[in-house]
Amino acid sequence: MKPDMRFRRLQLLNDKIIMKRLLLILVSILTTSVYGKDYFVQDFGVYGDHVTLNTRSIQTAIDFVSKQGGGRLIFSPGNYVTGSVYIKANVTLHLEAGATIWGSTNPYDYIMDSTVKWKALIFAIKQDNIGITGAGIIDGRGFTTAINTLNLAHRGLIEDEMKYDRVREWKRPENIYFRECRNIKIEGITLKNPASWNQTYDQCQNLLVDNITVDSKSYWNNDGIDIVDCKDVIIRNSYFDAADDVLCLKSHDATKLCENILIENCVARSSANGLKFGTVSRGGFKNVTVKNLTVIDTYRSAITFAAVDGAVIENILVDGVRSINTGNVIFLRIGDRWGKGKKPVMKNITIKNVYAEVPLQKPDKGYDYEGPVEDLPRNISPSSIIGLPGYNIENVLLENIEIVYPGGSDSFYAYRGLTAAELDSIPEMPTAYPEFSQFKELPAWGFYVRHAKNITFKNVTFRANKPDYRPAIVSDKVDNIEFINVKTEEPEAGNKQQIFFYKSNNTSIK
């Protein structure tokens, strides 16, 4: 069997195993959350008047419900202001339509949790069978809280280096931070305006996120959702609009990893990346399936997989992506940043059934907290797979993909030619923050591959709307690269060689 066939069978098998397992989780989460009584917050001295600070009362209510054996704590329509609270075992916060939980704007109302060393509005640490459900809203009012925190730092009341003239992200509260919890249901709610990331699930197991809406662009580092070293996760039917990375899988612990994850039927809008593995990527990401993903008006890449801190990224299937008005489409990257000698791996990646349009203008223009103009000068960057010397990205299948580029690059503004000296001048940047734009000008307009092995492009079309001085594809130091039915369309291209090989072995174009 050819290597890519073998690996495709493996992927199909994996996909089936993940699906079966995730179905089991779904059943277990749905059944555990059915029993239990309903309790109403107003019976515990909680006021929905948009004024009263309810922190202690809500905590009293949660503790009570948990002690009674669990149930739903119901927030009827109203405006509930609170600081940090902890969800306890078997408790679900249920926000009825018209109920909003407002984060306090006083930084002192938030707890810096001693386990996770981070601030949040709603914590859960080592609790099982918990959830937040209903059609209500959680609004962190993060902009005001972040600015208030910054002012405390200026007055010397909290210590902070103020990198980039903002307080570091762990000193600003997220809306949700769950750690080491099992059987979690997040359903129906709207999550708005955090001061930092939005919702983190860290070393959790059996997590279902269903039908949520995220509006997260009130301050810097406003992610959509962060899944950190979690097992058995389903995220589906949800809409995300975030200033920073949207569907973000991270691995903070070198001994843990994100495993068995299904993301389906989601829409992502971001001033950073749509689907992202990393940036913190110590342990790894295994058996992840992403289906029917739409990415719109996104500043950086629709898909970024980064193994820059020693992560193992393995058995990933992305099937069905519509990426419209995004700055880049695919960026797979191995780096060597904080790995401390742990070997980064990226292999067995299938990305298929993708239609994408890359614009000439800034794709996230007009959104709050637009992505920063940087890494200039460069013309429109190609999608890329970029490993490091000694760390190849392996077994990547790109199938049924069409990407439309604006073309029209200006070689006097930025230029990277095809001579050995020019191609070798592209820096390796092992310790740099991974972004598709980090290398500034790249020598291709469609796809650039470097330090990779067993790469297959099958039924792939690259279209440039205007002439570009670069070829469509550059393969640099790649072993076994295969192009099957790959089409390039570029006006006035004539007989231009669109696929350029440099120091690549075993190449084929069919």
Place this chain on the structure above:
Amino acid sequence: MKGIRLSLFIAIFTITICQAQEYKASLFGCMSDGITNNTTSIQAAIDYIAEKGGGKLSFYVGRYLTGGLVLKSNVTIELHEGAILVASSNINDYILYENERALLFGNNLRNVSIIGKGVIEANPKQYFLTTNALKGKQQLQADYLALTPSLLTMINCSNVKVEGIIFQKSLQNAQKYISCNQIDLSNQIIRNNTIENSGSVVFQNTKSITLKNIFIDAKGQPIIKDQNSEIIMVENCINPKGKPVL
């Protein structure tokens, strides 16, 4: 000998103080959200730093919306990579001085620097939409409305350095230097390609100009210079076709 040493020490000390003192924009309440109008906060920062004998006002990544600002001697504005000064689209927000209107305005100054990999930009579409709407109201005079702001105008200034900045989407010419001396422009990207007939850099009666590594993509003439102006050095200043602009 001792005296010389001491004075040398004092001189170095003073220079270091003046140059190294950095003030972050957020200290003055500047917001990087692209929505808050920061005009008074940034102006307060510039005035404060000038009063302290000079220093550097640093903007880090973000969009800082502002109206017109008056620059001061010995005050450096640094726009770090990703920091953008976004010019207001309201004509009333700009500094009006005789026949000039500008976002950043300097008059009779010494030692002014604007440095960094950041951006200074306007929003021509929105600006002209609002200004034309005002024209239609027939209250404000036509000549008040007709004077379109530049991004940077310096009059009677000497020892001015503008290094590394990206000027884009200017409403008219991006930079104007009138009766100035010792103007040092380098490593700039100027994308002034939205407004018809707008050039990029204008020199009037200005001496000792050096221009180095400037990429200009302009609809109008890239560099406009009158007979009384004197450029002493030009190096690698090109248009999108790679042709020298001078």
